[in-house]
Amino acid sequence: MIYYETLSINDAGTTNNYITIRGAIDIGHNGKVIIDGQNTRSNCIVIEQGCGSLVRDWIYVKNLYLRRAAAEAFYIHCNVNNVVIDSLDIRENGLEGIKIIGNDDYYLTENGICAENIEIKNCTIISKSNNLYHEDNCVYVQMAAGLNIHHNYIHQRNKQIGVPPGQHEHVDPLQTHVIRDVKIWNNVFIIDSSVLGHGMILGIQSRPGRRDTVIIYNNYIYAGGHLNPGGNPYINGFVLRWYGYVNSVYPPTYVINNTVVTSNGGENTILQEYAGKFYNNIICQLGTNGQNPANYGGTPLETFASSWNMDKTYVDSVRSNLMWRQWTNDMSFGGNRWVGSGGSPTGIINGGWNVWTNSNWGGTGINADPLFVNNVRERYGYVIASNSPARNAGEDLQAFIESKGLPWADIEGKPRNNTPDIGAFEYENQIPVEFTSFSATYYSDKVTLEWMTATEINNHGFKIQRKLGDSEWKEIGFVEGRGTITEQTEYSYIDDIISIQTSVLAYRLMQIDLDGSFEYSDVVEVEILPAKFDLSQNYPNPFNPSTTIRFSLPKETRLKINIYNMLGELIETIAEGTYEAGYHKVTFDALSLPSGVYIYRFESDSFVQVKKMILLR
Known part of the structure; x- marks a missing residue:
């Protein structure tokens, strides 16, 4: 809501009954109440007592956005007493x-x-x-x-x-x-x-x-x-x-x-x-x-x-x-x-x-x-x-x-002891971020990570780390933090995994403080289910003497993978039985076979596929 006029406060409250001028109540209020001077009106808010018999006391102004006054955004003149100016956002004034x-x-x-x-x-x-x-x-x-x-x-x-x-x-x-x-x-x-x-x-x-x-x-x-x-x-x-x-x-x-x-x-x-x-x-x-x-x-x-x-x-x-x-x-x-x-x-x-x-x-x-x-x-x-x-x-x-009625605490409200730090800031060995949630969701070859913090103190940001199976943690991205904030904050990160074949991925956050210290979040895992059946080309190819064959299943499947020579003769069955949905791999060892072209065939009730591979000694 925007007001294009000057607000003049021409009344007074009492000790127990302030005149209160404010935006909407804090709870559930997502917008701003703006008083805009449009660079033409001298003031957004004026309290003028006139240094005479007028009374302009006991006034509370809160939660307003004042902008573009030609002169002063908030102007008080003469013996105006007992005024509280609270939580105003004041910008771009003359x-x-x-x-x-x-x-x-x-x-x-x-x-x-x-x-x-x-x-x-x-x-x-x-x-x-x-x-x-x-x-x-x-x-x-x-x-x-x-x-x-x-x-x-x-x-x-x-x-x-x-x-x-x-x-x-x-x-x-x-x-x-x-x-x-x-x-x-x-x-x-x-x-x-x-x-x-x-x-x-x-x-x-x-x-x-x-x-x-x-x-x-x-x-x-x-x-x-x-x-x-x-x-x-x-x-x-x-x-x-x-x-x-x-x-x-x-x-x-x-x-x-x-x-x-x-x-x-x-x-x-x-x-x-x-x-x-x-x-x-x-x-x-x-x-x-x-x-x-x-x-x-x-x-x-x-x-x-x-x-x-x-x-x-x-x-x-x-x-x-x-x-x-x-x-x-x-x-x-x-x-x-x-x-x-x-x-x-x-x-x-x-x-x-x-x-x-x-x-x-x-x-x-x-x-x-x-x-x-x-x-x-x-x-x-x-x-x-x-x-x-x-x-x-x-x-x-x-x-x-x-x-003197002031708290023995630092600029951010952290308590001091009897050996305080010099300056406005009191260093504290504490986890600078309080996590309230961390989740991972898979959809269409992407994993969306979402997390929420209740408070942050001197938070530089978050390194995103991913782990496949028994491999080492790998850094895949960084999200900047909010410094110090006492409000709930939401973050997200999207990981494109189209080139990754695995059934389970693990993620964690490395939260880094402004002075370089860090803490890890809990680990979250996400199950990666293929959208369709697939039989991959063996790797390496050509090979000597062994190679790996990968396949993916969108659902639990009873299957068989056979190896044939070019005459159609069965050489070996390298996989047989019921497999869970996900990504799988098997190894074919051709140590006793001569060089040549071989065929591997995937068979199930729902899917059949054949590919060639080359043994080269």
Whole structure:
């Protein structure tokens, strides 16, 4: 069902009675409810409070597909409170997928106007794949408090390739401007831009005299898809900004168990304007084609940096992280003042990793390749191999995380223990695929294999293996898996066996994980019954001194196979009796016979056939 009009929500619910706008109920619903802007209407959905006496609170929007808005697909303006945006699919819009402006001002006072208690969850938000030079964020939030963003896939595809220098605007999967009391967890943020942008940029504030905690937890951030020809990209992975208006104090900001990856080197993987607390993160800076960006005319920026208005960065607040720079064994730290253990020394860290971890600064962590198993530009780029140095190397932060109302589990919901892996992903030695069925059906010289999975975790795919009788297993094909998915998934494969003569075939699946580990399915067998009687030409022919004669039976048959010379004299009966339906073979040994032409004759009540063969000594 497609609606070609803007949906304006002009009412309010209550604490126990949300206004709910959604697609059909989940059970039995196979279609989509689509709101299509046709690239002419500014918005698909609007909630406008007007910063006045109107009330637009307690609203729940779920299971809708928003596309082709000329501006923002979902637009919220002024102090709209208690809104849940759940399971929306938002694509191909002119500007933001979701835009929330809690107030047109730029600072939060204690009781000032802002959007409060906004939750964005389970959404897929994908921008246009274009090269436009306007600010184009997938999600933009300004002047909001009590913001919860979790379990979303957000992909910014605007590359800005070819845009004239100086005309670039930063394009972000998520940008916030003046927000407080924030939790962002279990999201995937990907940005393809080659010029200007950030995987996630947070503009934080807090109330005067109070500290509103900010939690950034279990996210995967990939930034910087391409090297910009003729210049450096400036695509930061994670940016932590500070808006210190009206005597507000900087809130405690915790960045825990995230995986942040940048490529092409012209980016800071982490850039902060005030000291956050970074624990258990993978912070990875890839090169250009795996090399130093300077080899391609670029300039590599620091992996972990503090910006110009930073008072100081505490090394002690950056611990138990895995930091890696692909083109060198050392690290790069930027910023004006770093304070180490005991409050001194203060200054710029030079000398990279060895200075970071020495007795003066006392930094901790791991400097090594995290060993990702997937393409980092893709949705499951955060997956690490079984031998990753991030395994079991993190701090136990369970008590702290659970005190903030969040689960001590990874981005996919797998529980962590007291020796967690560093990064968003927790490696688990488990069968990555739960099979619910596997069957084989024969028809018209083809075997159709069908199988179903209930769930999949990091599933690369399935090798199809076949076995004839007592022979070895043989690989005959491959079917790609779905990665990680919690929905029931069906697969099939057709094996053409027209050239195979056997009564029974066995099949199994070799399920392969993304890190190369594998498990076998149960074996299924299929009975192959011929469609008709047939007597094959002996092989080899000519022969010396023995040869094999094959025949096929569509049903149980009493038969006889006789060998004659060219005079019609019976030489030998090599098969006689009742045989089951299927494929059969017998061997004729002519060790005592002279060279010549011989005849073999198949006889039954339903079928008679004669063929010649040559014994050549």
